[in-house]
Amino acid sequence: MIEVKDLTKHFGNFKALDNLNLHVKEGSVYGLLGPNGAGKTTLIKHLIGIYHQDSGSVQVQGEPVYENPSIKSSIGYISDDLYFFSQYTIDEMAKFYASIYPRWCWERYELLKQVFPIDSKRRVTRLSKGMQKQVAFWLSICTIPRLMILDEPVDGLDPVMRKKVWNLLLQDVAEHQTTVLVSSHNLRELEDVCDHVGILYNGKIVVERELDNIKSDIHKLQLAFSGEIPSELLSDEEVLHTSQNGSVLLMIVKGDRNRLLSKVQQTNPVILDLLPLTLEEIFIYELGGMGYDIQNITI
Numbered sequence: 001m002i003e004v005k006d007l008t009k010h011f012g013n014f015k016a017l018d019n020l021n022l023h024v025k026e027g028s029v030y031g032l033l034g035p036n037g038a039g040k041t042t043l044i045k046h047l048i049g050i051y052h053q054d055s056g057s058v059q060v061q062g063e064p065v066y067e068n069p070s071i072k073s074s075i076g077y078i079s080d081d082l083y084f085f086s087q088y089t090i091d092e093m094a095k096f097y098a099s100i101y102p103r104w105c106w107e108r109y110e111l112l113k114q115v116f117p118i119d120s121k122r123r124v125t126r127l128s129k130g131m132q133k134q135v136a137f138w139l140s141i142c143t144i145p146r147l148m149i150l151d152e153p154v155d156g157l158d159p160v161m162r163k164k165v166w167n168l169l170l171q172d173v174a175e176h177q178t179t180v181l182v183s184s185h186n187l188r189e190l191e192d193v194c195d196h197v198g199i200l201y202n203g204k205i206v207v208e209r210e211l212d213n214i215k216s217d218i219h220k221l222q223l224a225f226s227g228e229i230p231s232e233l234l235s236d237e238e239v240l241h242t243s244q245n246g247s248v249l250l251m252i253v254k255g256d257r258n259r260l261l262s263k264v265q266q267t268n269p270v271i272l273d274l275l276p277l278t279l280e281e282i283f284i285y286e287l288g289g290m291g292y293d294i295q296n297i298t299i
């Protein structure tokens with residue numbers, strides 16, 4: 001659905017995207033993660049055809065997006081800075097959307113009045129920030145997008161509304177093979193909905209994998225030994241993090257689960273626990289391995 005190859009973008013002398021590659025399969029929910037300033041919004045603006053790349057290619061459904069109205073009309077986009085015409089009511093905005101999105105569905109629009117409890121005769125810019133976000137989802141979902149791109153999407157929505165919106169989106173993924181690309185710092189939420197994740201760092205995608213696959217490749221080991229910690233412990237493995245609390249050693253290690261377990265067992269630990277990692281931990285340790293560390297600074 002999305003194929004980005006060697007995408008580079010400069011702002012003046014600053015290289016915001018650096019030979020970036022990204023692949024998103026149709027019908028998947030792809031979580032785009034990355035620290036502040038990594039380039040997520042810049043990438044998204046290429047995917048929706050606002051920016052033109054300096055070099056490389058950006059394709060959606062096999063076609064370039066920039067200056068391609070037919071592809072653009074199949075993409076729904078929700079960002080944190082929403083735009084509505086200042087005098088328009090929700091109904092008037094709906095008519096405007098219906099005039100530019102060929103797949104617009106009035107039946108959905110009416111049905112969704114049960115989900116979004118806002119009087120459609122109200123002027124959108126007079127609504128609260130969270131209500132405006134609801135309107136953005138309401139309208140976008142009625143365009144029946146083939147690709148939905150969400151930049152910090154549920155910020156400002158209350159927890160019940162967040163759940164409702166995700167249910168609607170995931171229903172479209174299941175029934176219409178809609179593809180969703182979502183950029184968010186709320187990793188707990190992404191963990192529940194995404195099947196693929198890409199981590200963007202310094203203008204490049206540094207990790208792109210199926211979520212289950214990443215989780216089965218990074219492990220948290222809790223160990224304790226009766227004597228000294230063996231010096232050869234996992235010395236030839238990719239250890240992302242080690243810390244010690246009293247006699248308990250915590251290690252985050254990449255690699256095959258069974259191989260790691262058998263290597264550790266050979267060192268005769270008195271405690272050996274293999275614990276699941278959260279997406280937040282994967283993010284922190286993957287980037288920690290690349291020099292983006294949490295530093296303990298005391299002030």
Ligand SMILES: Nc1ncnc2c1ncn2[C@@H]1O[C@H](COP(=O)(O)OP(=O)(O)OP(=O)(O)O)[C@@H](O)[C@H]1O
Pocket residue numbers: 011014016034035036037038039040041042043
């Ligand atoms: N129009 C612009 N002009 C100059 N620099 C820009 C412009 N837009 C973005 N940048 C720079 O490009 C880099 C990437 O910005 P971008 O907004 O894509 O990051 P982000 O990953 O979305 O960050 P955040 O998580 O903080 O929203 C930043 O260093 C930013 O200052």
